[in-house]
Amino acid sequence: MDIFLQQLINGLVLGSVYALVALGYTMVYGIIELINFAHGEVTMMGALVALSVIGALALGMPGLPGVLILAAGLALAIPVCVALGLLIERVAYRPLRNAPRLAPLITAIGVSIVLQNLAMLIWGKQYISFPPVLPQGRYEILGAHITDVQIAILVLTVLIMLA
Amino acid sequence: MAGVIGHLNSGATIPASKIYFDNGIPQISPSATAIAYTTAGFKTAYRVMTNDAQQGSVLGMFAVSKLGAKRVAIVDDRTAYGQGLADEVAKAVTAAGGTVVAREYTSDRATDFMAILTSIKGKSPDLIFFGGMDPQAAPMIKQMKQLGMTAKFLGADGTQTPKFIELAGADAEGALASNPGLPLDAMPGGAAFRAKFEAKYGKIQNYAPYAYDAVYVMVDAMKRAGSSDPAKYLAELPKTDYSGVTGHIRFDAKGDITGGAVTLYQVKDGKWQTVETVQSGN
Numbered sequence: 001m002d003i004f005l006q007q008l009i010n011g012l013v014l015g016s017v018y019a020l021v022a023l024g025y026t027m028v029y030g031i032i033e034l035i036n037f038a039h040g041e042v043t044m045m046g047a048l049v050a051l052s053v054i055g056a057l058a059l060g061m062p063g064l065p066g067v068l069i070l071a072a073g074l075a076l077a078i079p080v081c082v083a084l085g086l087l088i089e090r091v092a093y094r095p096l097r098n099a100p101r102l103a104p105l106i107t108a109i110g111v112s113i114v115l116q117n118l119a120m121l122i123w124g125k126q127y128i129s130f131p132p133v134l135p136q137g138r139y140e141i142l143g144a145h146i147t148d149v150q151i152a153i154l155v156l157t158v159l160i161m162l163a
Numbered sequence: 164m165a166g167v168i169g170h171l172n173s174g175a176t177i178p179a180s181k182i183y184f185d186n187g188i189p190q191i192s193p194s195a196t197a198i199a200y201t202t203a204g205f206k207t208a209y210r211v212m213t214n215d216a217q218q219g220s221v222l223g224m225f226a227v228s229k230l231g232a233k234r235v236a237i238v239d240d241r242t243a244y245g246q247g248l249a250d251e252v253a254k255a256v257t258a259a260g261g262t263v264v265a266r267e268y269t270s271d272r273a274t275d276f277m278a279i280l281t282s283i284k285g286k287s288p289d290l291i292f293f294g295g296m297d298p299q300a301a302p303m304i305k306q307m308k309q310l311g312m313t314a315k316f317l318g319a320d321g322t323q324t325p326k327f328i329e330l331a332g333a334d335a336e337g338a339l340a341s342n343p344g345l346p347l348d349a350m351p352g353g354a355a356f357r358a359k360f361e362a363k364y365g366k367i368q369n370y371a372p373y374a375y376d377a378v379y380v381m382v383d384a385m386k387r388a389g390s391s392d393p394a395k396y397l398a399e400l401p402k403t404d405y406s407g408v409t410g411h412i413r414f415d416a417k418g419d420i421t422g423g424a425v426t427l428y429q430v431k432d433g434k435w436q437t438v439e440t441v442q443s444g445n
Binding site: 002003006007010011013014126127128129131132136138140145147 | 275277278281282284285297298301302309310311326329330331332333
């Protein structure tokens with residue numbers, strides 16, 4: 001029973017992350033009917049910007065509370081992703097607004113390749129791990145474990161879905 | 164060309180070994196550990212470094228006899244390296260009287276192991292062995308802690324890296340992993356070699372003592388044959404019985420070093436610290 005419950009939690013958390021990404025895909029598709037292949041890369045850029053900000057703050061100002069560091073990471077990652085999205089639309093999609101549907105699909109793949117390589121140039125190809133800025137609380141329900149972060153992912157996803 | 168000392172890793176050593184064999188050129192690698200290097204039947208291929216089969220068998224024996232793990236779960240990344248090691252560990256665990264309670268697979272790209280760890284947790288192992296590299300080992304040990312698992316974590320040379328501690332942070336504490344060969348301080352001629360090497364070339368390199376011994380093993384064979392002609396001294400290489408910086412060097416029929424050493428390390432206070440060195444039984 002605890003294995004079933006634990007796998008259910010694992011699945012729901014992982015599914016929530018996928019659902020958030022999928023939400024972005026469908027929003028773009030709903031409006032301009034284009035599968036935005038660069039969507040995942042924009043998300044990645046956001047994560048890497050947040051990682052840099054959080055890493056620098058956690059190292060530079062160790063006294064700062066974790067919540068503030070996290071907020072600072074978000075505060076910079078969101079405008080960067082917005083700007084990136086606007087730039088991509090301007091450069092890669094708008095000039096092809098009346099072109100056959102295959103053309104913007106190809107520029108979307110192009111943008112995705114450019115962004116991937118840009119990230120490798122800036123952050124390198126090594127694996128990086130997020131510094132643990134928040135204390136990791138862990139709860140046990142009927143033998144299954146769930147962490148603060150996992151609960152946050154689940155709650156956030158449901159809220160965003162409803163909104 | 165009379166002989167080759169090299170190459171650095173198995174990826175380069177194995178393809179090159181066929182060319183040396185075809186041309187009758189003896190080759191001694193100071194650092195290649197993949198099992199396949201000496202199983203192709205090339206009579207020109209030798210190594211002075213412990214191979215992955217020897218490392219795996221020491222790991223399995225160590226897990227059961229020294230760490231007291233009766234129930235062992237094994238995960239590998241499905242690469243030739245990871246899977247090869249995992250197979251050897253599984254054999255050695257069973258031979259030492261332990262039980263392999265789970266055998267799970269992942270890939271060398273994965274970062275989420277919650278599903279396989281949950282399934283392993285249900286089999287309540289005393290220890291989890293992972294055959295793979297640090298980018299997988301670090302999130303794996305983090306997720307073990309997330310799931311409240313208390314089993315010991317054991318890895319091999321892909322895990323025994325500074326990067327593993329950097330990626331896993333505080334969760335790395337207590338993790339165990341091996342590396343083939345001896346730490347320099349534990350080699351019979353280690354201290355003297357370090358002093359001489361650093362006086363001449365600067366900071367010592369990991370495989371320097373092994374490369375040094377490999378050269379002298381070759382020279383020793385040439386002296387006995389009275390010739391540097393590969394056709395003459397190749398026959399002397401199997402008879403090698405040489406005391407070098409790294410220890411006593413003899414070869415088995417395949418060209419592997421006999422009784423190759425494997426050293427076990429554990430993360431304590433955020434650093435890899437030597438636990439002990441074990442000679443493989445070959």
